[in-house]
Amino acid sequence: MKKIESLYLHFPFCTHLCNYCDFYKKVPQNKSQDFDSFHQYLQGAFKEHERLMKENGYSWAPLKTLYLGGGTPSLWGMEGKVFLENFLSSNNLLLAPDCEFTMEVNPGAWEESILNEWESIGVNRYSLGIQSLDGTISKHLDRVHSIGDVFDTLEFFSKKKANFSVDFMLGLPFSKELNRDVKSELERALKYSPTHFSVYILTVKDNYTHYSKLPSEEWIEKEYLEVAEFLKEKGYLHYEVSNFSLPHHESQHNLRYWKSNTVGALGPSATGFLSEEKLRYKWKPNSPVMDIEKLTESEFHLEKIYMSLRSSIGLDISSFGENSISLESIAESWEQKGLAVVDQRQHLFLTSHGYLILDSLMNDLFNLKLIK
């Protein structure tokens, strides 16, 4: 029997909408009614999910990772904790003893007593949405909290010695005009001892409100490489394009995506993957119905290569059979340009420079027909 041992749950509510955000979320109109219908959605989705699992020969194993993302899951509150506790036990979903249970938290959108309740059902890792420590930039992004809330949040999680990650964004509007100095922002954040940083380059559509105030590509590249260098100097491993961790603090949940492993998902717009069957599914936003896509062998192969290259999983050159020799020579040219390293076991890993131009490196592999 194939097993699902990781689950992503999407909580789709926020108190206010940030102008750059493309994740599925809404502001609740009537909190209790909206939460009720979200709970009904999850119950319905679970039944559908059971059907999908049965058809494809899957069962649940005790969860090794559970990720509560959003939206702003820290707003789910006591109702959420009670609901999830019942939901897990009534559906026989167990947490493995060492389960990594992450909850995303927004500054100004959490309460200590309620976090304690969440911890009582297993939450043991937090991901804090900080984005920037520059109050003016935060305002331009329509972040609803104050910069004081941001520091209170960092202080709180640091004092309780929590295992927490901090999200930052690069390429933010007005960076150039305000001469944003991300390194000094990170320096301040480091005082709170996060075990992990996620640093994303902002992506927006052409009609974005502050499109004309976005910094240039050169600015963003410089920012990215400076941040990577800085965090590495401070002891954080650059283990994925946008992720840095202290040793042994990589996100176990996200590693499963990068290894193209099976990860279940529930909640509006959430995406799951049944790896052994190459099945990807995505939940519709308004009813617990999923769109299912079956990857072909070659799509799956391509995706695995992409995921391995974008993370410290890397590529085993010898696994390319008759193409190993061509890959070896490409790897050598990347190495000479400082884009990759090849270790003694003939495993190829990208450097921070390589991560920055991942798509063009994938094109090199296409052009040499190393991948189709």
Ligand SMILES: C[S@@+](CC[C@H](N)C(=O)[O-])C[C@H]1O[C@@H](n2cnc3c(N)ncnc32)[C@H](O)[C@@H]1O
């Ligand atoms: C699912 S979001 C939710 C986090 C949380 N609600 C918050 O606002 O901080 C997770 C992370 O994605 C990143 N993110 C959101 N919108 C983005 C965008 N348009 N481009 C790049 N990263 C983005 C942010 O760093 C954010 O913390």
Ligand code: SF4
């Ligand atoms: S709080 Fe987070 S999820 Fe909500 S709109 Fe802002 S960035 Fe998006």
